[in-house]
Amino acid sequence: MTADGRMWRCGRYALVLDRPLVMGIVNITPDSFSDGGTFLDPVAALRHGHALAAAGADLVDVGGESTRPGSDEVPADEELARVLPVVEALALGLDIPVSVDTRHPAVARACVEVGASVVNDVSGFRDAGMIEVAAGCDAGLVVMHMLGEPKTMQAEPRYDDVVAEVRRYLAAHAAMLEGAGVAADRICVDPGIGFGKTTEHNLEIIRLLPELAELGYPLLVGASRKRFIGEITGESEPARRLGGSVAAALAAIARGASVVRVHDVAETVQALRVWQAIGGETW
Numbered sequence: 001m002t003a004d005g006r007m008w009r010c011g012r013y014a015l016v017l018d019r020p021l022v023m024g025i026v027n028i029t030p031d032s033f034s035d036g037g038t039f040l041d042p043v044a045a046l047r048h049g050h051a052l053a054a055a056g057a058d059l060v061d062v063g064g065e066s067t068r069p070g071s072d073e074v075p076a077d078e079e080l081a082r083v084l085p086v087v088e089a090l091a092l093g094l095d096i097p098v099s100v101d102t103r104h105p106a107v108a109r110a111c112v113e114v115g116a117s118v119v120n121d122v123s124g125f126r127d128a129g130m131i132e133v134a135a136g137c138d139a140g141l142v143v144m145h146m147l148g149e150p151k152t153m154q155a156e157p158r159y160d161d162v163v164a165e166v167r168r169y170l171a172a173h174a175a176m177l178e179g180a181g182v183a184a185d186r187i188c189v190d191p192g193i194g195f196g197k198t199t200e201h202n203l204e205i206i207r208l209l210p211e212l213a214e215l216g217y218p219l220l221v222g223a224s225r226k227r228f229i230g231e232i233t234g235e236s237e238p239a240r241r242l243g244g245s246v247a248a249a250l251a252a253i254a255r256g257a258s259v260v261r262v263h264d265v266a267e268t269v270q271a272l273r274v275w276q277a278i279g280g281e282t283w
Contacts, residue, residue: 020260023222124170190219191205223249
């Protein structure tokens with residue numbers, strides 16, 4: 001445990017937040033914005049999960065539904081068929097937490113039953129069934145902010161004050177989980193970079209992350225390869241946005257993020273180690 005007692009409890013794991021944690025992404029989808037189809041085969045997905053762990057990931061996040069802007073919802077049974085064998089095998093084969101990225105209660109429940117230690121819900125546990133799953137298990141929970149649904153979230157997103165509104169949403173949804181009996185130390189919050197936000201919204205959130213960190217929950221930021229990096233840099237190919245992704249991860253950690261969710265684990269880990277060594281910290 002850290003000097004201030006900060007810890008994120010995720011099933012059988014107790015993650016001490018004495019350094020930034022890196023969550024590696026395993027997309028088992030044909031249409032994710034960055035690597036859709038690359039790891040759709042379960043064997044390829046398993047290899048990728050093990051490679052991310054070997055590269056230094058502290059957690060791996062497995063998803064079977066693309067939530068890129070404009071994407072259609074995937075039926076729960078189809079999503080479950082994609083992710084369940086991979087989650088189960090990774091949970092058995094790795095000594096780090098395996099997260100399932102889903103907004104469907106049936107998928108979350110089944111994955112927790114086979115070993116998932118984290119449920120990462122892009123819809124922020126809006127669904128009563130997801131709250132029921134959360135209350136009935138001991139997995140860590142990621143409560144994310146999203147404006148609307150993936151299909152329409154980028155259709156002219158508007159806020160009066162994006163940081164204040166995201167903060168209120170995260171606080172309210174975390175409170176709902178606590179009201180359902182979920183221990184506060186199981187909850188992590190995510191402002192949802194790119195989920196119903198313009199480039200300026202995303203930049204404002206990253207600049208003012210300390211205001212979200214004040215909520216008291218671990219803060220996860222997932223900016224890896226996202227469109228706003230392309231808009232800033234002029235790079236249209238997501239896989240070539242590594243430099244911008246690492247810069248965004250470091251900026252987020254400097255402002256209070258406890259976890260960064262990334263595609264490029266080895267490069268992010270290397271950057272973090274050098275950055276922390278320069279600051280006099282060891283890893």
